[in-house]
Amino acid sequence: MTALRPGGQRHYPYRHLLGIEGLSPDEIHFLLDRSETYVEQNRRADKKGSSLRGRTIINLFFENSTRTRTSFELAGKRLGGDVINMSVSTSSIKKGETLIDTAMTLNAMHPDVLVVRHSESGAVKLLSEKVNCAVINGGDGSHEHPTQALLDALTIRRRRGRLDGLTVAICGDIAHSRVARSNIHLLNTMGTRVRVVAPTTLLPNSIDRFGVEVFTDMRRGLEGCDIIMMLRLQTERMKGSFVPSIREYFRFFGLDREKLAAAKPDALIMHPGPMNRGTEIDSEVADDIDRSLIQEQVEMGVAVRMACLEILAENLPDRSLRNAP
Amino acid sequence: MSFASPGAPTPARRVAYLNARLLDPASGMDMAGQVLTEGGRIVDVGANLFPPDLFRDNAPDNAEAIDCKGMCLAPGLVDMRVQLREPGEEHMENMASASQAAAAGGVTTMVALPNTQPVIDDVSLVEFVARRAREIGVTRIRTYAAATKGLHGKELTELGLMAETGAAGFTDGTKAIASAVVMRRALSYARMFGKIIVQHPEEPALAGEGAMNEGEIASRLGLAGIPPAAEIMMVERDLRLVELTGGRYHAAHVSTGEAIDAIRKAKRQGLAVTCDTAPHYFALNETAVGDYRTFAKVSPPLRDEMDRRAVVEGLADGTIDAIASDHAPHDQEEKRLPFAQAAFGIIGLETLLPLSLELVHNGHLKLLQALGALSHRPAAILGFEGGRLARGAPADFVIFDPDKPDRIEEARFRSKSKNSPFDGRPVQGAVLRTVMDGRTVFEAGAERAKRGGRGD
Numbered sequence: 001m002t003a004l005r006p007g008g009q010r011h012y013p014y015r016h017l018l019g020i021e022g023l024s025p026d027e028i029h030f031l032l033d034r035s036e037t038y039v040e041q042n043r044r045a046d047k048k049g050s051s052l053r054g055r056t057i058i059n060l061f062f063e064n065s066t067r068t069r070t071s072f073e074l075a076g077k078r079l080g081g082d083v084i085n086m087s088v089s090t091s092s093i094k095k096g097e098t099l100i101d102t103a104m105t106l107n108a109m110h111p112d113v114l115v116v117r118h119s120e121s122g123a124v125k126l127l128s129e130k131v132n133c134a135v136i137n138g139g140d141g142s143h144e145h146p147t148q149a150l151l152d153a154l155t156i157r158r159r160r161g162r163l164d165g166l167t168v169a170i171c172g173d174i175a176h177s178r179v180a181r182s183n184i185h186l187l188n189t190m191g192t193r194v195r196v197v198a199p200t201t202l203l204p205n206s207i208d209r210f211g212v213e214v215f216t217d218m219r220r221g222l223e224g225c226d227i228i229m230m231l232r233l234q235t236e237r238m239k240g241s242f243v244p245s246i247r248e249y250f251r252f253f254g255l256d257r258e259k260l261a262a263a264k265p266d267a268l269i270m271h272p273g274p275m276n277r278g279t280e281i282d283s284e285v286a287d288d289i290d291r292s293l294i295q296e297q298v299e300m301g302v303a304v305r306m307a308c309l310e311i312l313a314e315n316l317p318d319r320s321l322r323n324a325p
Numbered sequence: 326m327s328f329a330s331p332g333a334p335t336p337a338r339r340v341a342y343l344n345a346r347l348l349d350p351a352s353g354m355d356m357a358g359q360v361l362t363e364g365g366r367i368v369d370v371g372a373n374l375f376p377p378d379l380f381r382d383n384a385p386d387n388a389e390a391i392d393c394k395g396m397c398l399a400p401g402l403v404d405m406r407v408q409l410r411e412p413g414e415e416h417m418e419n420m421a422s423a424s425q426a427a428a429a430g431g432v433t434t435m436v437a438l439p440n441t442q443p444v445i446d447d448v449s450l451v452e453f454v455a456r457r458a459r460e461i462g463v464t465r466i467r468t469y470a471a472a473t474k475g476l477h478g479k480e481l482t483e484l485g486l487m488a489e490t491g492a493a494g495f496t497d498g499t500k501a502i503a504s505a506v507v508m509r510r511a512l513s514y515a516r517m518f519g520k521i522i523v524q525h526p527e528e529p530a531l532a533g534e535g536a537m538n539e540g541e542i543a544s545r546l547g548l549a550g551i552p553p554a555a556e557i558m559m560v561e562r563d564l565r566l567v568e569l570t571g572g573r574y575h576a577a578h579v580s581t582g583e584a585i586d587a588i589r590k591a592k593r594q595g596l597a598v599t600c601d602t603a604p605h606y607f608a609l610n611e612t613a614v615g616d617y618r619t620f621a622k623v624s625p626p627l628r629d630e631m632d633r634r635a636v637v638e639g640l641a642d643g644t645i646d647a648i649a650s651d652h653a654p655h656d657q658e659e660k661r662l663p664f665a666q667a668a669f670g671i672i673g674l675e676t677l678l679p680l681s682l683e684l685v686h687n688g689h690l691k692l693l694q695a696l697g698a699l700s701h702r703p704a705a706i707l708g709f710e711g712g713r714l715a716r717g718a719p720a721d722f723v724i725f726d727p728d729k730p731d732r733i734e735e736a737r738f739r740s741k742s743k744n745s746p747f748d749g750r751p752v753q754g755a756v757l758r759t760v761m762d763g764r765t766v767f768e769a770g771a772e773r774a775k776r777g778g779r780g781d
Binding site: 199200216241242252 | 481485
């Protein structure tokens with residue numbers, strides 16, 4: 001597979017963006033390079049572009065989300081597209097319509113891009129097979145969340161100037177995290193050293209086969225790290241099922257000053273949000289403007305989503321595209 | 326002119342134990358020799374620690390001398406399964422009375438189950454046990470913490486915080502961790518802290534309302550039975566989960582040949598699996614229930630003769646790592662009941678050593694083997710530093726006569742409860758002195774005729 005056009009230019013040769021797994025370094029760089037161009041535009045007073053003029057984008061969220069949905073909505077609107085939000089509360093899913101029926105119905109309205117989030121792994125891919133438009137995975141179950149990994153990578157690349165050769169520790173609920181999986185794929189592809197740090201009960205089986213180093217001791221896992229990515233731990237998972245209690249989780253796996261000291265002195269902290277302060281991260285650390293990239297991640301999110309929407313829209317008439325990597 | 330600074334520590338007390346038969350299962354040592362302790366530590370062990378003329382008058386320099394008269398001196402017993410009933414049921418037993426019973430039985434470390442009231446499932450209760458043990462100061466008392474909140478078998482307790490506070494391991498006590506997924510997570514999670522999960526291996530639904538071993542005798546007595554399969558299937562299931570998680574697993578009081586076979590096989594596979602049994606599983610079989618004797622009602626139930634022999638075999642070949650008393654005090658109200666309604670369990674701290682020595686006198690175990698199962702091996706399983714006679718080790722030991730003819734007498738029990746099926750049983754072997762932390766905490770005959778002068 002090549003991401004170079006005959007003229008030697010990088011490009012993204014797929015109709016959908018369903019996941020990071022299988023993308024090449026050139027394809028990822030292409031997406032990041034395009035995203036980079038929108039960072040400046042988003043900081044100007046006049047943020048409006050026109051590359052999506054006439055395009056219809058539907059945010060189809062089967063799972064509650066404010067941040068990701070807003071980010072996609074802003075991204076589409078800033079490029080002049082028409083954005084419609086459909087969330088589970090307003091959809092007909094509650095009336096018993098199947099996922100595929102919903103897809104067919106929406107498809108009949110000729111949208112150009114569907115951004116889909118669903119609580120079941122694989123649901124977005126299933127839906128993508130039934131529509132003629134482009135589909136962006138806005139997060140499917142515990143599988144992938146590609147735009148999150150891209151915005152994380154953009155944030156790191158802008159701060160550190162590169163991705164290769166860095167050491168990134170992803171900490172927390174690896175087992176249930178789509179953010180962790182997409183980031184592991186992306187960072188591994190880009191030559192970053194990836195570690196995962198979690199209690200044994202939150203590590204998926206065979207995680208060592210993902211090309212990561214596995215730690216259950218957070219201090220050891222953070223030793224010499226450039227970047228620390230914290231994951232959100234859902235409250236229902238810390239009442240004795242996977243983790244005994246919040247205070248025990250924070251004691252052993254919460255990021256505080258003391259554990260942070262094990263990482264490189266200039267190590268940076270990331271979190272996909274929304275944070276559970278006092279569970280996985282101490283406020284003192286989360287709000288440290290010298291170390292925390294959390295606000296910057298949100299900013300990069302809009303730029304990355306503008307790039308993704310635009311690239312997929314550009315690809316749309318092209319019938320030679322492959323469905324997925 | 327010299328000034329002693331106020332509060333300067335007094336030099337630690339030195340005690341020389343002379344003329345002993347030193348038995349150290351950890352190193353295999355069995356020889357005549359001496360032990361020198363200083364404060365709570367052994368500072369030397371060996372055959373010729375002192376020049377022969379040093380003790381001419383049996384009073385070595387700045388050391389008290391105790392003549393062991395050729396008797397056995399071995400590491401203090403480490404009883405890895407006792408119920409202390411404190412907090413909550415002190416009318417049956419408390420830490421002080423159990424400590425006296427332990428000392429009389431040669432036990433210098435006991436590990437309590439968390440099935441007290443309240444259940445030991447919280448850091449503050451683990452600390453409570455440690456504090457009470459320090460206050461009493463007769464034996465070392467460690468505690469397991471509950472693996473699940475309230476022993477309900479559903480939600481994990483704060484294993485990490487309690488491990489840091491000193492919990493010896495995790496268990497739901499006399500209840501099995503029945504849910505496979507809870508057991509999986511407990512094994513997986515405890516592994517991070519290097520702690521064992523101790524299982525009461527009995528499938529609860531299959532054991533049901535059973536009161537004794539399922540079989541002909543139970544059927545004739547008209548009592549509901551607990552089939553050996555209840556133990557076997559739980560051990561087999563758990564071994565699969567150990568394989569899955571890489572956790573450390575300990576099966577308590579195994580009583581059936583097939584469960585022991587399963588553990589034997591797992592050990593050959595290299596799994597981190599250990600187990601113990603209690604004296605009643607090799608000293609008695611189901612016939613002890615006789616005419617509805619509730620003192621023979623234990624959990625798991627006394628099995629048939631084939632299983633009893635398999636337990637002996639498991640101890641002989643080392644498959645069974647440890648012998649624990651499974652000390653379970655119950656007052657008369659709980660035992661003077663129709664068999665099915667009576668409580669499970671018997672006391673055992675004071676009969677642990679003589680009953681274990683039966684296996685030596687019968688030729689099934691070597692003396693060092695039996696002592697290893699009573700001290701060194703349980704200490705190693707739990708990561709305790711005791712259980713050995715070596716320089717630097719804690720000065721915890723038992724001096725005993727392995728051959729002295731004796732009879733177990735309920736009247737001599739120091740435990741607050743007297744529920745033992747062994748009352749009147751002739752045995753061979755008696756504890757003469759128990760030393761814990763360098764201090765004599767028990768001396769045979771001392772309370773009847775205090776001669777003073779030796780020991781504390």
